[in-house]
Each structure stands twice: as structure tokens, then as C-alpha cells.
Amino acid sequence: MSPTTAMSSVDTSKNSYALMTVTLKNAYHTSYQPSPIVVHMERGAADSRADRLNFKFDDQATTTSDNGNHYFVRIPLAPGKYVMRGITGQSGIFPFHGMFFTPLHETVEIKPNSIVYLGHVDATVVERKDGELRAGPVIPLIDQAATGFSGGTWDIRVSDEFDQDVAEFKKDFPALTNASIEREVLPAWDKQKATEWWANH
Template sequence: MKNTLNRFKLLIISASVLIFSGCANVNDMPIQENGNHIDTSEESVLVGRLSIKNVNAPDYQPELLTIITKKGEEYFSHVSPVLLASNGENGKDYFFSMKAKPGNMELKHIRFLSNGFLIHGMGDLIVNQSVDVPEDQVVYIGNIDAVIVPREEGQMRAGPVIPLIDQAVTGFSDGTYEVEISDQYEDDVRLLLKKYPYLKDKKISKQILAPWKAPVVVE
């Protein structure tokens, strides 16, 4: 069962990039539990905190699967976020991180996955924001608080309709996102440095994402 689930995750990760670009650049997030060093000499590191909660289908709390970014004409899938807490029906809390070369980078979307017995649902939080990546830095881009709530007519779905049963049971197809992006630099960076002391020799600057706007639904 576990191997089947892992294969399913890999397929979803690959599809996340293939849908957008036709080619996949899949990389582990640079800040990991077993890390002891981070090199920003060629690529800076963007870091943030994300919480995801599903009130539309509380029995199916999603996990953060991947974050898709675009640099130039290339798309990148950043996988293996750090799980900070799993809070039952109150959702999950993560640190995420992404390497990027200096210059403009687009944060396209965030993909979630919900699993149950023979049920696999997935959803995409569309972000579509640009980040001006500086040289040789760790950059905090904010605290993203996302909640899946019941969808009303005209609102963007939290995930696709197909497969019908999986997407409905997990609350993605009939749900939508409420999102708040906030600046919690002091608290988040304090926890980050506590968990990863090797970051203390790095300058951690701040470039908070703009407030989230729900995508326009084209009927």
C-alpha cells in the first residue's frame, strides 16, 4: 500500500509540471530535517511557512505535495517540505523552501494531496506571483494560511472534478480556498533558526508575497 501511494505521489508531482510545461524539473526542497549546510553562492533560497486545513471534508486533511515555480521558460517542482505539525482536523503546518537563481521568478501554484482508503484527491492553490530573487541570500516570503471551504457558484474549485468520487469525497471539487498571506518574520525565522542552527550564518532577508487574490473563473 505504501509503495503504491509513493508511486501515486510521483505521478502527481510529474503531472504538476507536465501540465504547465511539457518537461519536469523536480528537486527536493533545500532545507531538510537531516541537513547541516546550505549553499546560496549560486542559488538563493526562498523560505516560508504554510498551513493547510480542510473544513469542507474534515476527514481528509491534505498534505503539501509540491510547489511549482517558473524561471524564464522552465518550470520547477519543489518537493519534500518539512512537516512541522499534523493537527488532526485542524490540518497540517509546514516549512517550505525553494532554490532559485537571482532575478525574477514566478511562484505559480501549490499542489495538495489527500489520501484515504482507496481514495486519492488532489488540488491546486493558484498563486501566480513574481519574486525578485536577490543574490546569495535566504529570503523569507511569508506565512501562507490556506483553508478549503465549501464552494459557492462562480468561485474557483480547490481541485479538478475528475475523478468524480475521489475529488468529491476529499472536498476538492466542491471546495474553494480562503487564503491569508501574512508577515510573521520574527516568529517564523526564530523557529527556523531553532530547528536549523546551520542557517544562523546566513542573512535572512524579507520579501513578503502580496495579498492573495482568488483567480477569476471563466465560465
């Protein structure tokens, strides 16, 4: 992800930047708090592999606790229209190791020469009821059940925490200290759309 805490400036003539914060929690099987690996972005129709972009999470400015983990997401993107498809990650305590997918399916339009704040995503694994999307795959059976990802679903909320989040970004990432950051908060999470996508994949 970029910018990093070691960078002193950003050049928006090369890339624009999307910023957001993410809090991931497992309220269903609380010993297995989610740890994200990548956020998936798709450019345009995502017809080719080059249009399916994966940005690895890092631990810069991250806070972790037994009640969930909080992340600062910084994504360099060329101007254009994207879909933020979701977040893939894992959780494991020996001998069990489970994988999850947090479905976002949010449309994002990135303008040239810009740094935009997309909001705060709070995603919590809760017990799944019949017909609800699963927080992760079913296989391997024991691992996915033990971690709660096959028997859990997602409760996801998007909020505008612009003042607090931008202040934190500017404090922790020197390249953003004097940057002009625009507010382009994602719309509310559409559980029905996420469920339909899950059923078809």
C-alpha cells in the same frame, strides 16, 4: 527542499534561498486534510520545461493535526524573476483519494547571494459557491467530491510572521542558525487573478 535539517551551512554563491511557511486546512470535508506534494515555480516566461520548476515537499519540521498541517518551505533558486504558481497535493482515506491545487500566482524576485523570507501562507478549503474556483479537479467524480476538493474552494491569506517563522527556521535548520535572512513578504492573495487563471486552464 534545501537546506535540510542535516546540513550545517548554505552557500549562497551557488543558489539563493526562498523561505516560507504554509498551513493547509480542509474546513469543508474535515476528514481529508490536505497533504502537499510539490510547489510549482516558473522562471521568466516559462517557455520551456526547464523554466517550470517543481520542488517536492518534505516532512522536516512539519506539524500535522486534525485541524490542518504546517510546513516549512525551503527553495533553492538562481537569481531572477519567478512566479510561484501554486501547490499540488492530495488527501486520501481508503477508498477515496483526491487531488488539489492551491493557486498562489505570486511574483517573486530573487536577488543574488540572498536568503529571503516570503511570509506565511494560510490556505483553507471551504464550501464553494457558484462561479468560484474549485480547490481541485472534478474528475474522478466520486473521489473529488468525497474529499471536498471539487465542491470546495480556497480561502488564502498571506501574512508576515517574520519573527516567529525565522526563529523556527533557525532552530530547526542548523544551516540557517547564523544566516542573514531578508524580509520580502508576498503581497496579499489576489482571488480574482486566481479565478481568471483557473477559468482559462
